[in-house]
Amino acid sequence: MAAAMGTMPTIGMRLDAMIDQIDNLSSPQLYGIIVAATVGLCVVLLGTGSSNLDLQHNTTAKDNLLKKPAAVPKGRQPKWHIFKWINYLAVVAFLWSVCTFCLNASHYLHHESQGVLVQFLVGWSVFLLYFFGFFGVSFIHEDISNDETTASSRQPSSSKNATKQLHKAAPSAPVCSDPASFKVAASSHASTDIKELADEEIAELVLSNKVKDHELEKRLDPFRAVAVRRLAANRKLSTVLPDNKTNVLDKLPATPSLDYARVHGANCEIVVGYVPLPVGLVGPLTLNGETVYVPMATTEGCLVASTNRGAKAITQGGGAQARIIRDGITRAPCVRMGSAMEAADLKMWCEEPENFDMLKRAFESTTSFGKLLACHPTVAGKNVYLRLVCFSGDAMGMNMVSKGSLAVIELLQKEFSSLQLVALSGNMCTDKKAAATNWLQGRGKSVVVEAVISKEIVLTTLKTTVAALVHTNTHKNLIGSAMAGSLGGFNAHASNIVTAIFLATGQDPAQNVESSNCITLMEETEEGDLWISCTMPSIEVGTVGGGTSLEAQAACLEAIGCKGGGNTPGENSKKLATVVAAATMAGELSLLAALAANTLVQAHMTHNRKSNVTRTNICDESFK
Numbered sequence: 072m073a074a075a076m077g078t079m080p081t082i083g084m085r086l087d088a089m090i091d092q093i094d095n096l097s098s099p100q101l102y103g104i105i106v107a108a109t110v111g112l113c114v115v116l117l118g119t120g121s122s123n124l125d126l127q128h129n130t131t132a133k134d135n136l137l138k139k140p141a142a143v144p145k146g147r148q149p150k151w152h153i154f155k156w157i158n159y160l161a162v163v164a165f166l167w168s169v170c171t172f173c174l175n176a177s178h179y180l181h182h183e184s185q186g187v188l189v190q191f192l193v194g195w196s197v198f199l200l201y202f203f204g205f206f207g208v209s210f211i212h213e214d215i216s217n218d219e220t221t222a223s224s225r226q227p228s229s230s231k232n233a234t235k236q237l238h239k240a241a242p243s244a245p246v247c248s249d250p251a252s253f254k255v256a257a258s259s260h261a262s263t264d265i266k267e268l269a270d271e272e273i274a275e276l277v278l279s280n281k282v283k284d285h286e287l288e289k290r291l292d293p294f295r296a297v298a299v300r301r302l303a304a305n306r307k308l309s310t311v312l313p314d315n316k317t318n319v320l321d322k323l324p325a326t327p328s329l330d331y332a333r334v335h336g337a338n339c340e341i342v343v344g345y346v347p348l349p350v351g352l353v354g355p356l357t358l359n360g361e362t363v364y365v366p367m368a369t370t371e372g373c374l375v376a377s378t379n380r381g382a383k384a385i386t387q388g389g390g391a392q393a394r395i396i397r398d399g400i401t402r403a404p405c406v407r408m409g410s411a412m413e414a415a416d417l418k419m420w421c422e423e424p425e426n427f428d429m430l431k432r433a434f435e436s437t438t439s440f441g442k443l444l445a446c447h448p449t450v451a452g453k454n455v456y457l458r459l460v461c462f463s464g465d466a467m468g469m470n471m472v473s474k475g476s477l478a479v480i481e482l483l484q485k486e487f488s489s490l491q492l493v494a495l496s497g498n499m500c501t502d503k504k505a506a507a508t509n510w511l512q513g514r515g516k517s518v519v520v521e522a523v524i525s526k527e528i529v530l531t532t533l534k535t536t537v538a539a540l541v542h543t544n545t546h547k548n549l550i551g552s553a554m555a556g557s558l559g560g561f562n563a564h565a566s567n568i569v570t571a572i573f574l575a576t577g578q579d580p581a582q583n584v585e586s587s588n589c590i591t592l593m594e595e596t597e598e599g600d601l602w603i604s605c606t607m608p609s610i611e612v613g614t615v616g617g618g619t620s621l622e623a624q625a626a627c628l629e630a631i632g633c634k635g636g637g638n639t640p641g642e643n644s645k646k647l648a649t650v651v652a653a654a655t656m657a658g659e660l661s662l663l664a665a666l667a668a669n670t671l672v673q674a675h676m677t678h679n680r681k682s683n684v685t686r687t688n689i690c691d692e693s694f695k
């Protein structure tokens with residue numbers, strides 16, 4: 072052991088050996104190495120120091136609060152300008168010591184006690200400790216940045232995120248839709264954990280655009296996101312409303328029952344609450360031999376009463392019969408070809424059965440329920456509008472058919488090199504706009520419903536006569552609508568009933584435009600009774616998807632007996648469509664009866680005007 076110890080070199084021996092090696096170097100070599108190492112170290116240190124400083128210059132105290140509220144509390148920031156000057160002084164002192172050493176190296180290295188060399192070594196160690204300390208600050212600071220913001224201050228985040236989120240523009244899109252031309256506020260991309268902050272503090276960040284209003288759900292649970300947004304929204308509103316009220320939204324309910332977790336990503340964005348609508352329940356209504364009750368959400372007093380009266384008359388008469396005569400939701404992409412002749416080629420190609428089969432396979436690869444039923448191409452010069460008709464099971468099917476249509480276009484682009492997609496929806500679909508195509512060719516469910524009501528029931532329940540009803544219907548709904556140049560509006564108020572049922576059952580209310588297409592026909596039978604029918608070619612409804620999964624809307628579907636998917640796909644949505652048509656017929660019956668008997672105004676004064684709040688406020692004594 073002692074022998075072994077005796078052969079092992081001590082630190083002093085190693086130092087001596089190192090000094091001997093240095094001693095053997097020529098002076099230029101020695102100076103060169105020392106100067107190069109020193110300059111390199113200084114450059115690195117200065118670079119690191121300044122990056123820290125830049126970071127701070129670009130970062131306000133509020134940003135730091137946003138990035139890591141717990142670690143860097145507001146108002147307790149390091150004094151970065153003092154660090155900066157200490158840093159410069161340290162570097163100058165370090166360079167001075169190195170130069171001094173280099174200039175007198177041979178003297179210091181041969182000094183007998185080596186004491187001066189030790190002094191230099193100690194001094195440099197102190198500098199190194201300081202510089203390592205500086206590195207440490209830098210590393211910690213970078214860690215904070217990396218943890219807390221994906222879009223760090225070293226990389227412009229706005230452009231990065233913008234390109235990621237924007238979809239590819241259509242080839243024919245104008246220059247202004249170039250994704251690069253979109254400007255996204257850089258401040259909105261901070262993605263720190265803001266859960267630790269109080270609601271008021273987060274609302275403050277929303278107001279100063281440090282956190283985007285519509286991204287709150289990504290960073291907080293959906294219920295808290297709504298609460299925070301309401302705080303911010305009240306403040307925003309106070310700046311634009313004339314009386315600067317700060318609590319406008321307080322009367323808009325946000326609690327207790329709406330499930331915002333379901334709403335987010337499915338039904339609505341920038342949610343600040345919900346609007347309660349009264350729901351009336353019409354019925355019993357006998358339809359296809361079955362008794363149904365129909366929930367209707369409306370604020371138009373008299374509407375539910377009217378539909379209820381019609382339902383009563385229909386049920387008293389033995390009930391209504393309804394049939395689905397066509398079923399297919401549509402999407403019509405607009406594509407542009409190189410020439411009108413190529414457009415004609417495309418139309419012919421799509422109409423070949425084997426080619427349609429290819430389109431069908433492509434479409435159906437995107438859905439387990441959807442079936443492509445037809446493709447109707449319409450040519451307009453170089454443009455082709457491919458009206459794709461899809462069976463959508465129990466879904467209304469707009470997302471489904473849009474997804475499938477995209478797959479069809481991608482296939483066609485492989486077949487026709489000149490084909491350019493102008494718009495996935497080319498308006499010949501036609502969604503949410505009045506159009507002859509829906510009236511003539513149908514969209515969604517096409518339904519016809521009829522009933523016979525005895526003259527006695529017409530007299531007792533509807534308070535009019537069969538002849539008066541038929542007369543009113545002919546001159547109002549048929550001739551009157553014809554004179555108005557109506558498109559699908561040969562009815563009295565189909566949209567009233569359609570919209571109220573749509574709102575109650577979670578349908579897309581904007582589709583009331585085409586879903587209300589309806590022609591109401593009335594005749595007097597040989598027995599003197601009333602025959603009535605409503606033909607509605609484009610009722611767009613679903614019992615899965617969209618708003619149908621929200622609790623309240625699902626409850627209304629359950630009340631009708633058609634919640635969710637049916638035993639066979641499409642069973643429930645078809646039932647809902649027939650209920651919409653039959654309830655519409657009930658509404659038609661009652662309103663036409665009121666018009667025939669001229670009791671419309673009287674009815675609305677009773678049911679629509681009774682509790683005018685303003686009037687009760689100003690003359691409550693007389694009102695009593």
Ligand SMILES: CC(C)(COP(=O)([O-])OP(=O)([O-])OC[C@H]1O[C@@H](n2cnc3c(N)ncnc32)[C@H](O)[C@@H]1OP(=O)([O-])[O-])[C@@H](O)C(=O)NCCC(=O)NCCSC(=O)C[C@@](C)(O)CC(=O)[O-]
Pocket residue numbers: 373374375376377378379380381383532533534563564567658661662665670671674675678
């Ligand atoms: C208001 C009624 C029904 C009264 O009608 P009535 O015959 O005087 O009422 P009744 O007390 O004799 O009751 C008859 C049945 O009506 C129902 N009924 C009666 N009252 C209620 C009630 N409160 N709540 C629920 N159901 C009610 C109910 O079924 C009742 O039977 P019961 O159950 O009592 O055995 C009738 O006058 C009526 O239907 N008027 C037509 C009003 C209407 O249809 N308005 C629709 C909106 S108008 C509009 O927006 C569109 C428009 C007009 O601009 C379109 C156009 O250009 O034509």
Ligand SMILES: NC(=O)C1=CN([C@@H]2O[C@H](COP(=O)(O)OP(=O)(O)OC[C@H]3O[C@@H](n4cnc5c(N)ncnc54)[C@H](OP(=O)(O)O)[C@@H]3O)[C@@H](O)[C@H]2O)C=CC1
Pocket residue numbers: 337437438439440441463464465466467468469470471472473502579613615616617618635636637640641
């Ligand atoms: N994209 C657009 O252009 C438009 C969208 N909308 C909105 O689209 C929504 C409605 O679209 P929609 O496609 O109906 O609904 P969803 O987007 O909610 O999707 C419904 C999906 O549910 C699945 N599904 C499960 N069970 C059934 C069943 N029994 N029958 C049918 N499908 C079932 C299907 O999936 P899978 O296909 O995978 O089998 C179907 O595609 C509404 O919110 C509406 O407001 C409205 C107009 C235009």
